[in-house]
Amino acid sequence: MARSFLIIFLHILTAVCLAQAPVQKKKPNIIIILADDMGYSDIGCFGSEIQTPQLDGLAKEGLRMTQFYNAARCCPTRASLLTGIYQHQAGVGHMVNERPIPAYQGFLSENCVTIAEVLKENGYKTYMAGKWHVGEKRPHWPLDRGFDRYFGLINGANSYFGLRPYRPNQKLTIALDNEPVQPGEGYYATDAYTDYAMKFMDENKGSGKPFFLYLAFQAPHWPLHALKDDIARYKDRYKEGWDKIREERFNRMKEIGILGNNAKLSERNEKVPAWNTLAQTDKDRWADKMAVYAAMVDRMDQNIGRLRRKLEELGEDKNTMILFLSDNGGSYERVGGPGFTPEIIAANQLPASDSSSFTAYEFPGANVSNTPFRYFKRYVYEGGIATPFIAYFPGLIKQGINSNQSAHITDIMATCLDVAGVSYPKTYKGHNITPAEGTSLKPLFEGKNWKRKDAIFFEHEGNRAVRLGDWKIVSEYPSNKWQLYNLKTDRSEITDLSAQFPKKVAELAALYDKWAKRAGVVPFAQIDTGARD
Structure with a gap:
């Protein structure tokens, strides 16, 4: 009898202790979404006429930062974002051209760590889909730098409909994990990257681990390639011309609080003529280019919607931080001329809405994208380095906040580690690690006083x-x-x-x-x- 009573008592005591023990909360998932060559005013919640309801929704339910900065170019920004240090410190001070200078070696240094490497060491599953562009040769691909799974474009640019080299003797690679793959029929890059991102999230479902996903869209980098149904929504939208569109965006940006009342619209770039001086054929060609460009941004937003629905389906939507930004300002670059193949030069003459084309929106389009600022990608005026930035995390970020505090891509690593409760390492795989440069944005997300010190x-x-x-x-x-x-x-x-x-x-x-x-x-x-x- 006494023994039975003791057993019952121990069971009760155990149950009480378990009930009183703190429940171990699962660490948050983290998603970083990066647009490519998208200007400051190209999404609705930053003043655009382009339909981006998903991003607008994230901004409405989260935080917009109006003075967030990138590194002015694709691969330097990616290197800095992934490592939390400046691009030169990470080994990608210019492009991915390999040089015998540590700061310009063209791939990520052994003396830096990626967000994926640190989070993986601390119990996260790590996934990437999209454009890599911080090392074109093994062992400098995503799985070499901390990602468990990868699908996407290793290089800097490509057709959205499949592999299509645009320079003589160029090798482009779309890879699944560590193996090159050939895209199948019906491939469209923006959709394909999201397909794999969601596939990786499904694979993670049974792991019991939080995940880090880096979704680096190629859109809306040239070439201008979009799907017909998306283009149709913008067929007539840009016929009023670039001067009118810039003015409309500028006024809208002031109305919604992106710009202050004292803001001024910079003059039209000197490389861009007044709209009313153009021949009708030139007006029609540009309106077509912009319709395709808008469709590319629209399709990216649609895919962000797919991603959010997948989070809801998995029951992870309330425990996931989403950060969105662009890698640089709108690009004035043109396709064609020296350095491109004859086939691509010919394709540059086709209308952008023709799926066989290979063209860009050049100075006029970039001047619109970067409203109200001067200059473009590659330059470090605001038009080259200011990015629309959105942060969303239910339960942490108060809804509908705008912040005009200045912040930088190096702050993203610090923020991700802070949210995950993880420390930045001093060493990794036997290498001394360059100290982090960024400041965590978590206090700002929590509504506390925050100001970047450096x-x-x-x-x-x-x-x-x-x-x-x-x-x-x-x-x-x-x-x-x-x-x-x-x-x-x-x-x-x-x-x-x-x-x-x-x-x-x-x-x-x-x-x-x-x-x-x-x-x-x-x-x-x-x-x-x-x-x-």
Whole structure:
């Protein structure tokens, strides 16, 4: 009897202890969604006429940051975003051209770690779909840098309908994990990347582990390739011309709070003529290009909707942080001319809405995408480095917040590790790791007072800039003359104040010189080979 009573008592005691023990909460899933060559004003919640209800919904339910920065170009941004340090420190100071200079070796350094590597070491499953572009040879592919599964484009650009080399003797690779694959019939890159992202999420379902997903869309990078039904929605939208569209976007951006009431619209770029001076054939050609471009952004948004529905289906929607941004501003680059194959040069003459075409929207389209700013991808004026940034995480981020605090892609690694409750390592696989540069955004997400302590630095192809507080210095290669802007009153960088405040210029220039030495920046004249991708 006594023994039976003791057994019953122990069972009761165990049950009480278990009931009182804290439940181990599953760590949050993390998704980073990166658009490619998409300008600051190209989505609805940042002022666009393009239909992006999914991104608009994430912004409405989460946080928009209006002064978030990238690194002005595809692969440098990707290197910095993935590692939490500046691109030069990560080994991709320029492009993926391999050079015998550590900061410009063209692939990720052994002295940095990716978000995937750190999270994988701490119990996460890690997945990537989309454009890689931070190392084109093994062992520098995604699975070599911490991802469990991968599908996507290893290189910087390609047709959306399958493999189509555009330069002589070029090799392009679409890979599944570590093996090259040939896309099948009906392939469209934006859909395919999302298909695999959702497939990986399904595979993770039984693992009991949180996941990290890096979904790096190719869209809307050239060539302008979209699906017919998507193009049809924008067939007549751009016939009023680029001057009118820029003005409409600018006014809308002020109405919804992306820009302050004191904001000014920069003048039309000098490479872009007034719309009313064009022949009708030129107007029609541009309107067609923009319809395709809009359709590409629209399709990306549709796929973000598919991803969100998959999260709901898996019951993970409330425990997932989603970050969205673009890798640089809209691109003025053109397709055709020297460096392209005869077939691609001919395809550049076809209408963008023709699926056989291979074209870009060039200076006029980029000038619209980057409204209200000056310049484009590759430059470090606001038009090249400002990105629309959205953060969404139910339960952590208060709904409908706008922040005008300045932040940078190096902050993403710090944020992801902070949210996951993970420390940044000092060593990894026997290598000393470069200290992190970023600041976690988690306090900002929680509605606390937050301000980035450090200056933000930029260098790409000799174009340089420093942002500290409201002040920014910027210089354009090869003139290398510092200009000074107060972004609180002049976000569009219209009035150069360098002559008025020479001490402020000297102060920020000294910070730049110190950073450039620390980061391993080399004068661009010493590395310029004319390579552009």
